[in-house]
Each structure stands twice: as C-alpha cells, then as structure tokens.
Amino acid sequence: MDFGLSDEQLLLKETVRRFLAEQCPTSRVRAIMETETGHDAHLWGALAELGLTGLQVSEAHGGAGLELLDVALAAEELGYAATPGPFLAHSMAIAALRAGGDSATASEWLPRLAAGTSIAATALGEPGGVWQPEDMTARVEGGRLSGVKSIVPGAVVADCLVVAAQAEDGPGLFVVARDAAGVDVQPLSVVDMTRRADSVRFSQAPASPIGDAVAVQRAFDAGCIVIAADAYGGARRALDMAVDYAKQREQFGQIIGAFQAVKHQLADCATELEPALSLWWYAAHAYDHIQDHAERHAALAKAHLADVFDRVVRVSTEIHGGIGFTWEFDLQLWFRRSVFDRSYLGEARFHRARAATMAGW
DSSP states (O other), rough: OOSSOOHHHHEEEEEEEHHHHHHHOHHHHHHHOOOOOOOOOHHHHHHHTTGGGTTTGGGGSOOOOOOHHHHHHHHHHHHHOOOOSSSSHHHHHHHHHHHHSHHHHHHHHHHHHHTTTTTEEEEEEEETBBGGGGGOOOOOETTTEEEEOOOOOOOOGOOOEEEEEEEEEEEEEEETTTTTTTTEEEEEOOSSSSEEEEEEEEEEEEEEEEEHHHHHHHHHHHHHHHHHHHHHHHHHOOOHHEEEEEEEEHHHHHHHSSSSHHHHHHHHHHHHHHHHHHHHHHHHHHHHHOOHHHHHHHHHHHHHHHHHHHHHHHHHHHGGGGGGGSSSTTHHHHHHHHHHHHTTTOOHHHHHHHHHHHHOO
C-alpha cells in the first residue's frame, strides 16, 4: 500500500514552495506584516491565481474539488515561508460552508471565495477560552445575531464572517456580511503579525443559517488540521535555519555544529519532527474519508504539532544565541507564529483531554 503523496500533490507543494521563495521572501513578509491590516491584496490575488483559495471548493462552484489534505499541504508551505494573510481563516470558512450543505448562502459565497475575489473568516472562540459549541453564548434569534467573538483571524479584511452561535434548536453556523449593520470589528494587538486577529461584537446583526452543530465541529476540526500543517512547515523552517547556522558559526575556533550538545539538540528536533508528518497527514485524510476518526485525530494533530513547533523553534533560537532573540533576525517570525499555532483553537492540554474523552479513557 502506498502511503505517500500523489504526483499531483507533490507538484502542488513544489509549485507553492517555488512561488513563495521567489515572490514572498522574508523581506516582503516583514513589509506586509507591518502594514495596518497585515494583508497584501496583490499577494492574495497571486495565491488565488495558483488556485490555493479554492482547493477544497467543488468544481461546480469554481474550485478545484480537492480535499483537506491538499489544503493542508499548501498550509505547510505557507507556514515554511511564514506567509502573511488570511489563508487559515479563509480555509476554515470554506470548510464550514461545505459542511453546511448546498444551501443558497453557500452557493452565493463559494464561487467568490474560490476565485479569491472575496475573503471569509470564521468566528468561533469566545471570551474565557471558549471553543466548544455547547459552551458558546453568542445567540441568533429571529435571524439576528448578538454576542462577542474574542479571537477572529482575518476579520478586518473579510467580506463575510462564518459564525458559530446558539439557536433555538442548538448550536449552528451562520453567515454574516462583514459590512452589515451591527458588526463591530476591533483589531487586537497580537504576537504573530503575519496572521492578524480581531475581536468582533455582533449586535442584532442579520445572519443566514448554513449548518448545525456538526458543521461547527467540522469547521473546528479543519482549522486544527490546517494549523498542524502550518506548525510542521514552520518547525521545519526553524530547524533548517538552526542547522545552517550551526554549520557556519564558529566558537572557540570551531564550528558549533561539531559540539556534541548542539548536534544532540538538532538530532532530537529532527527525530521528533519527522514522525509528526504522518500524524497530520492521517488527520487530514480521515477528515474526508474516515469521519468517525476525524475529530479525535484533528485534536491529536493540533496538540502534538503545536507542541513540536514550540520546542523546535525554542531550540533553534537558543542555538542562534543572542541574535536569535532579535527583531532584526528572521527567526522571530516563526517564534511568533508558533505562539499563534499553540494558542488558537485551544492549547495542547485542552485537545489531549478531548482526545482522551473521545477514546473513552
């Protein structure tokens, strides 16, 4: 049995990697992330031309009709390059619209989202670290949404928001136009400047239903898997930087890569990172093909890859010494990105507890 990627998936990764190396070096990443919104419409348009904005959208709606694994493979390369922009938020919103079924609202938005002419964001988390649908207090009554979503990546540049909220028959997903009356978006001061997050307050905002609690969970699981892939790509970049630096930096007249302590640290990172690849690959595969396993493996992938990213980037920073902690050195881009990947959609222990509960432990 072949557990590898298809030729088409390998080509997708290579195309995205080559494009980002040429068009989005760290100098451009820095320029974009220091703008007011952290978003570059030209870069987003170029990603749309590559087809990244519509990978999981059906062909009937103008997309490529691929699976979440393909989205995650693109996210890995975007994470490797610390690419700024709303890819995560946009991908989660598309997953939510797909999970909601072929509604008129989904049919209205999906072609525009696939083309990249519109951007979507997903509003799940609420104050106090609330991520689970049953605990959310945002509520829809009479087609009007009220409540607060505390961490919404990409809301300030989005054209529509996919919001999880309570309704008369339980939790569900609703679409709200970003410019609708009763929508107040407040940018947050965040650590990861490549993926801005906002607080959104809804006050009797008009909302269109698109899915039930199952759709909320599918959107959440998709986000966990895309973050896991981003974390893998970011960890791989941090490790590559540390290895390159260790081969060049001299201390006491010797290349530091020859020091046993440095070699062991790098080897530990490599042996921890490489096996994690299959974890998020399987989670992404299960999302589309083994849905009974999807929720638990999405939780495990998010928890483990975020932890691995955190450890690898910290070791890489230490190996770089004093320069690793500076704003001028590019490693800080991935250090900051690891903080986002660790915290957004819940910390590792939250997801491990969920996975244990689902396993009946």
